[in-house]
Amino acid sequence: MKLKVYADRMSQPSRTVLIFCKVNGIDFEEVKVDISKRQNLSPEFQEINPMKRVPAITHGRFKLFESHAILIYLASVFPGVADHWYPNDLYKRAKIHSVLDWHHSNLRNGTVPLVQNAALNPALGLPLNLQAAAEAEKNVSSSLSKIESVWFRGSGKFLLDESQPSIADLSLVCDIMQLEVLNEKDHSRILGPHKKVQQWIKDTKYATRPHFDEVHNILFRAKARLQQQRSRVNANDEAEPSLKATSQSKM
Amino acid sequence: MKLKVYADRMSQPSRTVLIFCKVNGIDFEEVKVDISKRQNLSPEFQEINPMKRVPAITHGRFKLFESHAILIYLASVFPGVADHWYPNDLYKRAKIHSVLDWHHSNLRNGTVPLVQNAALNPALGLPLNLQAAAEAEKNVSSSLSKIESVWFRGSGKFLLDESQPSIADLSLVCDIMQLEVLNEKDHSRILGPHKKVQQWIKDTKYATRPHFDEVHNILFRAKARLQQQRSRVNANDEAEPSLKATSQSKM
Structure with a gap:
């Protein structure tokens, strides 16, 4: 199941999640949600994140929003992520x-x-x-x-x-x-x-x-x-x- | 090593941590930090939390502040805490x-x-x-x-x-x-x-x-x-x- 990252690169938490995925070689699709065009308010995006904010992710049927929670999730489920990003300790x-x-x-x-x-x-x-x-x-x-x-x-x-x-x-x-x-x-x-x-x-x-x-x-x-x-x-x-x-x- | 919870019960995140400890039978000492008396600004308390906010904990030599982080820590290190509080899933x-x-x-x-x-x-x-x-x-x-x-x-x-x-x-x-x-x-x-x-x-x-x-x-x-x-x-x-x-x- 492929990870989708819904993001607007003008948003700092969106950039955080995108950089994290790229640095860690996570296979993902970037889905642009243009805030200046109010795409975050569309009914389609609200199905992904009812709070209408970017970033958000889908991973198979699983949906998640809030960038810190997303980073922790990605660091926890993708085995290629080095321990220093979110240590087991x-x-x-x-x-x-x-x-x-x-x-x-x-x-x-x-x-x-x-x-x-x-x-x-x-x-x-x-x-x-x-x-x-x-x-x-x-x-x-x-x-x-x-x-x-x-x-x-x-x-x-x-x-x-x-x-x-x-x-x-x-x-x-x-x-x-x-x-x-x-x-x-x-x-x-x-x-x-x-x-x-x-x-x-x-x-x-x-x-x-x-x-x-x-x-x-x-x-x-x-x-x-x-x-x-x-x-x-x-x-x-x-x-x-x-x-x-x-x-x-x-x- | 005994857990110490630095708290003022007038603060809502302080109450959260105290209730969590009591419900889960965690052995702890409550240390009152009276905000109305500005005890959170004392040099002694700044040694515990340099951000001068309650709640904070010490557990042996380990110090931690921010109530959400404290709750996750307590749920993770005290074996008596039921899974539903912070699920392994x-x-x-x-x-x-x-x-x-x-x-x-x-x-x-x-x-x-x-x-x-x-x-x-x-x-x-x-x-x-x-x-x-x-x-x-x-x-x-x-x-x-x-x-x-x-x-x-x-x-x-x-x-x-x-x-x-x-x-x-x-x-x-x-x-x-x-x-x-x-x-x-x-x-x-x-x-x-x-x-x-x-x-x-x-x-x-x-x-x-x-x-x-x-x-x-x-x-x-x-x-x-x-x-x-x-x-x-x-x-x-x-x-x-x-x-x-x-x-x-x-x-």
Whole structure:
């Protein structure tokens, strides 16, 4: 029975699942669900995931949604997946669950509203909301600091001081990658202070090459498009709005 | 090595872990971390959980935080825990992970701000924020509808049409129980339309008796105190503010 992955590569958890499958040589079919065309709301897709979100999978008659649950399932049922992705050791596994749970209510609670309000709204015909973005930026910065201080205490390249990546590394790094669509100034200000996070992104990219960049290509193209749009706006307007300027103006 | 559970019974994930331990006859020591006294911010507790949140556990030298991760760990290492709590079957287990992941970014994203803004703020010397509460109420109501339509499709008493509860049932029901501290009118309006959810709460309570009520006692006492406070305010003021009235006044 063939695995089908319903995904939109513009969604960070979709990319996580796709990269995981490719890196681990899992035979699967990618089914594109274009969120910008609202295909996730179609009756056909709701048969796959009644919550109307990507990613989702079918494996024979079995259906599953939520990217963390999907990664754990894939790591558990496909025998070719190396142990470091989701170790059999109960203690290591528990720590990975803990990181993934924390991810939901911390890092991801920041990255999603930040990218939406600071970069994607104009593409959807909505105004930028720099105040909401500035709030979200605080959550992202605080989350990145915690990642470094709690899970990179030793010399390991990956979370929990491991020498090889787990599903938690891939999941969190793909989430942070979404910040690529911010303008350069904002991106540098947010990622700049976090040297360990920067190195971790590089290490995760390298450990999952060439699939990481290939699956992220759509994001790099979106980044280039947004930069062009901003340049055009700036040529007509005065200066590019930056979150920092907005949050300072509120002081 | 003895299990220590660091908990504040006013926190719903703390209660989940405590009930789980008691129902399954796990030998543990409950260590109270009083959030109202900011004990979660103490250097001692940060040694247990650097994220400063309850619940957290220690089991010998092993430390863990995040309630879902803790429940999975306990179900996996304590041999006395019945299979239905966290089944060995990979397909059932995957579905439980999916519910727990969904919980983070849906139901819990509603219950926490709803209870905070509609009920707890005054106890902390902050004003009620009925507009934020009305927004959160929408999330809660939508989440309860989805739980009924997606996970209670058949005749099973518990999530995923099972006949016995899993860690997902306990986790979500304890979260919904936090709504007890709302005023009666708001509570009835939110829970009233969801007959399956009401029955599910009763069934989970029954399946985990007498521990469910015993661990929730603190919440029932808080509810009574808040009701008294509201009665006093109402005697001096005109009428008790209700979220419904607020959301209607915005139309």
